[in-house]
Amino acid sequence: MKKDKDASTEEKIIEAARKVFTRKGYAATRTRDIAQESGLNLALLNYYFRSKEKLFEIIMAEKVVQLFGTIAPIVNNMDTSLEKKAGDIADAYITMLVNNPGLPLFVLSEIRNNPQMFGDKIHAGKILTESYFVKQIQERRPDINPLHLMLNLLGMSIFPFICQPVLEGANVITGRAFESLVAERKNLIGIWFNALLEA
Amino acid sequence: MKKDKDASTEEKIIEAARKVFTRKGYAATRTRDIAQESGLNLALLNYYFRSKEKLFEIIMAEKVVQLFGTIAPIVNNMDTSLEKKAGDIADAYITMLVNNPGLPLFVLSEIRNNPQMFGDKIHAGKILTESYFVKQIQERRPDINPLHLMLNLLGMSIFPFICQPVLEGANVITGRAFESLVAERKNLIGIWFNALLEA
DNA sequence: CTACAATTTAATCATTTGATTAATACATTT
DNA sequence: AAATGTATTAATCAAATGATTAAATTGTAG
Numbered sequence: 001m002k003k004d005k006d007a008s009t010e011e012k013i014i015e016a017a018r019k020v021f022t023r024k025g026y027a028a029t030r031t032r033d034i035a036q037e038s039g040l041n042l043a044l045l046n047y048y049f050r051s052k053e054k055l056f057e058i059i060m061a062e063k064v065v066q067l068f069g070t071i072a073p074i075v076n077n078m079d080t081s082l083e084k085k086a087g088d089i090a091d092a093y094i095t096m097l098v099n100n101p102g103l104p105l106f107v108l109s110e111i112r113n114n115p116q117m118f119g120d121k122i123h124a125g126k127i128l129t130e131s132y133f134v135k136q137i138q139e140r141r142p143d144i145n146p147l148h149l150m151l152n153l154l155g156m157s158i159f160p161f162i163c164q165p166v167l168e169g170a171n172v173i174t175g176r177a178f179e180s181l182v183a184e185r186k187n188l189i190g191i192w193f194n195a196l197l198e199a
Numbered sequence: 200m201k202k203d204k205d206a207s208t209e210e211k212i213i214e215a216a217r218k219v220f221t222r223k224g225y226a227a228t229r230t231r232d233i234a235q236e237s238g239l240n241l242a243l244l245n246y247y248f249r250s251k252e253k254l255f256e257i258i259m260a261e262k263v264v265q266l267f268g269t270i271a272p273i274v275n276n277m278d279t280s281l282e283k284k285a286g287d288i289a290d291a292y293i294t295m296l297v298n299n300p301g302l303p304l305f306v307l308s309e310i311r312n313n314p315q316m317f318g319d320k321i322h323a324g325k326i327l328t329e330s331y332f333v334k335q336i337q338e339r340r341p342d343i344n345p346l347h348l349m350l351n352l353l354g355m356s357i358f359p360f361i362c363q364p365v366l367e368g369a370n371v372i373t374g375r376a377f378e379s380l381v382a383e384r385k386n387l388i389g390i391w392f393n394a395l396l397e398a
Numbered sequence: 399c400t401a402c403a404a405t406t407t408a409a410t411c412a413t414t415t416g417a418t419t420a421a422t423a424c425a426t427t428t
Numbered sequence: 429a430a431a432t433g434t435a436t437t438a439a440t441c442a443a444a445t446g447a448t449t450a451a452a453t454t455g456t457a458g
Contacts, residue, residue: 028226028312031446041407046447102311109308112301112364113227125369145380147372148387155358160350162361165311170324173346181344188347195398199390230416240437245417406453424435
C-alpha cells in the first residue's frame with residue numbers, strides 16, 4: 001500500500017490551480033479549466049482535494065502569506081533605522097511583485113468577495129498597528145496617525161501593480177518598460193518616504 | 200401604444216445590477232440575485248436588457264467613467280498650478296470614493312479579468328500621458344518619469360480604499376474611523392505631493 | 399506471480415444558471 | 429367597450445458546472 005498519494009499529481013493540480021485561480025479569481029474559475037491546465041482528469045481534483053473550495057483555500061492561504069508575509073521580517077527588525085526599513089520594504093515588495101504582478105489584485109479582490117473568510121488569519125493587522133516599524137514612525141512623527149505613512153509606503157510599492165492591467169490596456173506603459181519603471185522605484189521610494197517624514 | 204418602456208422598471212433593474220455587480224463582480228453575480236435585489240421578475244432583465252453581459256456593459260461603462268472621469272476636468276485645467284491640481288485631485292477622488300469605496304477594486308478587477316474588453320475605451324491613457332497636469336510635472340521635474348509622481352498621487356488617494364476590506368477585516372480601522380482617516384488625507388496629500396516634488 | 403490497495407478514467411448525476419416562451423395583466427387608442 | 433400593443437409572470441429549457449461513481453489501470457507487498 002502506498003503511504004503517500006502521488007506527490008507529483010497533487011503538485012500538478014496545485015500548480016494548475018494556482019495559475020487559474022490567480023488569473024481569473026475563484027468565481028470565474030471552472031474546475032474543468034484547472035483539470036485542462038494540469039493535463040489531468042477532472043475527477044482527480046476531487047480525489048486529491050475534496051472540492052473546488054478546499055483547493056481554493058490552499059491557494060488562497062499561500063497567496064495571503066506571500067502578500068502579507070513578505071515584509072513581516074523587515075518591519076520587526078530591531079536593528080535597522082526607520083529610513084532603512086522603508087527602503088527595504090519597498091525593495092522586498094517590488095522584487096516579489098515583479099514575479100507576481102497579479103498577486104495584490106487577486107488577494108484583495110477575494111478578501112473583498114468573502115470578508116468573513118479571513119477573520120484573524122491575516123497578520124496585516126499586527127504589521128499595521130503593532131510592528132516595531134510603526135513604533136518608529138510614531139516616535140518620529142507623533143503628530144500624525146502612523147497609518148497614513150504606512151498606507152503611503154505600501155501604496156507607492158503596491159499600487160503600480162494594481163494598476164498594471166489598466167496601464168497596459170491603455171498603452172500607457174507596456175511589459176518591459178513597466179518592469180524598468182518599478183525597478184526605479186525600488187530606490188526612489190526610500191527617498192520619497194524620507195521626504196514624507198519631513199513634510 | 201407606449202413609446203417608452205417603463206423607465207421606472209428599467210431604472211430599478213439598473214440600480215439593482217449596479218449594487219450586485221459592484222459588490223460581487225461579474226462572475227460571481229447571478230441574474231437571479233439582481234432580480235431579487237430589484238424585486239422584479241427574472242425575465243424582465245432579459246426583456247429590457249438582452250443579456251447579463253449587456254446589462255453588465257452598461258454598469259461597467261458607467262463605473263469606468265466614474266473612476267477615470269472624476270479628475271478629467273482637473274488635470275486639463277490650464278489656470279491652476281501644479282500644487283493646486285494635486286490637492287484638487289486628492290480631494291475630488293476621496294470625496295467621490297467615500298461614497299463609492301468599492302469602485303476602484305471593482306473596476307480594476309474587471310479590467311484585469313477581461314483586458315481586451317477595454318481597448319481604448321479608457322481615457323486613463325490620455326490623463327496619464329497627455330494631460331496638462333503631466334506637462335506641468337515634466338516642467339518641474341524633467342529628471343524623472345512623470346508617471347512616478349502620477350502613480351504616487353493616485354496611489355495616495357485611491358490605495359486606502361483598495362485596502363479597506365483588509366483594514367476592516369483585520370480590525371485595523373473600522374467604518375467611521377476609516378472615513379475620518381481618508382478625510383484627513385484630503386488635505387495631507389497636497390502637502391505630501393509637494394514634498395515629493397522637491398525630493 | 400498473485401492479491402490487494404492506490405490511482406486514473408469515462409460516464410453520469412443533480413444543481414445551478416442564463417435565457418426563452420406562452421399565457422396573463424395592464425394601458426392606450428379608437 | 430373593443431382592439432391593439434406593452435409589460436409582467438410562472439413555467440420551462442438547454443447548457444454549464446461541481447461532484448460522484450463504477451470500472452479500468454497501475455503499482456506494491458508478500
